[in-house]
Amino acid sequence: MNNAKEIIILYIRFKIKKGKKDEFKELLSSNIDRMEHEPAFISAILSDDVDNSDEITLYEIWKGTKESWLKEELPKPYREKYESKLVDLIEERIISYLSPTKEWKTDFTK
Known part of the structure; x- marks a missing residue:
């Protein structure tokens, strides 16, 4: 582990289907409105x-590790609706899991 506080960042890039951007943003915002109440959620x-x-x-910051996020956050029931609707709205989604090593004006790695 290269950060003392166990922070995981999800860097997610979406390619939206033509004409679906507003619908996608509405769905995503609704999902974020739910996840922001999770104890491990820091910001997005x-x-x-x-x-x-x-x-x-989408740049999400969570307490924990990639493994803990996949085990505890991904299976949440509110994500099912979100995941099931994505196929109609996006062409591609690329997810990178990042571990912060240095930052400015925050203290995740200190």
């Missing part, structure tokens, strides 16, 4: 790609 940032209007990035 949703960003539009300024060079690709059909791409969105």
Whole structure:
């Protein structure tokens, strides 16, 4: 483990189907509204790609490890509706699990 506080970051890149961006953002926002109440949740940032209007990035920060996130957070019941609707809204989803090693103006690794 390279961070003392066990923080896992999910960096998720979505390629949205044409004409589905608003519907996708509504679904995603609803999901984040639920997950922000989880004890392990720290924060999330949703960003539009300024060079690709059909791409969105979600940056989630959680307490724990990749393994604990997959075991404890992914199976939550509210995620089922979200996951089942994604197939109609996105062309691609790329998930990277990151472990912070240094940061500025935060103290995740200290």
